[in-house]
Amino acid sequence: MNKHLLQKVLLPTSTAGSLPKPSWLAEPETLWSPWKLQGEELISGKQDALRLSLQQQQLAGIDIVSDGEQSRQHFVTTFIEHLSGVDFNQRKTVRIRNRYDASVPTVIGPVSRPKPVFVEDAKFLRGQTTQPIKWALPGPMTMIDTLYDDHYKSREKLAWEFAKILNQEAKELEAAGVDIIQFDEPAFNVFFDEVNDWGIKCLERAIEGLKCETVVHICYGYGIKANTDWKKTLGSEWRQYEAVFPKLQQSNIDIISLECHNSRVPMELLALLRGKKVMVGAIDVASNSIETAEEVAATLRKALQYVDADKLYPCTNCGMAPLSRQVASGKLNALVAGAEIVRNELAAG
Structure with missing residues (x-):
């Protein structure tokens, strides 16, 4: 039903x-903020936050809704925390996406997923x-860029292992009724040779068999x-x-999600x-000033020069966790x- 719902809009x-x-639930306007609750209270607190986040999207009129990542501290490490083969106590400082240093956990043995992470x-x-729902997972390349690997000693090998694990999780998310599964790959904007050599193939392994x-x-x-300085x-x-x-x-990826508004991305790149x-x-998402409807419309009109209307999904540039x-x-x-x-302009022809 939801697929058809999507096609109608x-x-x-x-x-x-x-x-x-x-x-x-957590310190507002802060990334990676620790939880303020624990045990059973944390579980029900996350569910309450998810309900609020869903309501916030529904009141605005968002068509494809998500959990707003209310149950996650971080878009990458929360997934990794549930895997075996990674030691969070053994930490090393690494350069993340060639941009900033961070203290990260260490891969100490074969990685595997003992049980589902986000399925519940x-x-x-x-x-x-009953709306179409989208769920986000970290992409394999962004996962390896958030760790110190002391076991595989190969970015590519570790990425392939993560791709297999992500595929297991994605299949179970699909079975749980998720309509769209998103893989977050900011690393694709940095390691171009690796992306083309094996990064996209890894991602295709992660989506293998999904309908x-x-x-x-x-x-x-x-x-x-760190990001605004890099930009x-x-x-x-x-x-x-x-x-x-x-x-x-x-x-084989169905949809490409990218940043357009207030960025210096030449819109003609969408023709590719x-x-x-x-x-x-x-x-x-890097500014507290709220766009006008007309500003949003202007960005979408520019994109429509290069993307067919039935293939364009208006979205945010990135996550909004650090905002109020x-x-x-x-x-x-x-x-x-x-x-x-x-939409009205397109209908008027």
Whole structure:
């Protein structure tokens, strides 16, 4: 039913990932904020937060809803925490995406997934709504970039192992009623040779056998200092996507999710994805100023020069966890209102 629901809506709106957490669950406007609850209280607190996040999306009129990543501290490490072969006490400092140093856990043996990670959360979300739901998982390349590998001693080998594990999780998420599974791969904007050599193949291994729709989300990151400083070094045109779009266009991934609004990405790069569905980021997550509906519409109109209307999905640039709930709500409202303007223009022909 949900697939058909999706096909009926022109320009279906969604978010790229996280939404702000309520202050009783975790420190607001902070990434990787520790939980304020524990045990059974934490489990029910996460479910309450998920309900609130869903309501926030529904009140705004978002078409494809998500959990807002309310049950996760971090989009990569929360998944890794549930795997065996990784020691979180044995930490090393590594350079993340060639941008900033972070203390990360160590791979000490073969990695495996003893049990499902997000499947119960996904079932809970599915039980709360009849709308199409999207669930995000970290991509294999971004996972290896968030660890120190003391076992495989090969980025590619470890990525393939993670791809197999992600495929197990994705199949169970699909069985739990998830309509769209998104893989977050900000690393695709940095390690271009590896992406083309084996990164996209790894991602295809992660989606093997899935019947639901699949997305790869490639962005320039949250609005945190390390990312905004890096963006300042990228010059007047950000052409990183150019290096990976041609191969992604040829891949089995259904939808490419990218950052457009307030970024310096030349819109004509979207022509390299012709034929693919594209989630166009029309909301800047690195700013507290709330877009107008007209600003959103302007971004979507530009994208429509290169993406067919039935393949364009208006979206946010990235996750909104570091923003206040008020700002995030304003931005969701703007996204929906902007998409509605363009929908009406398309209907008027």
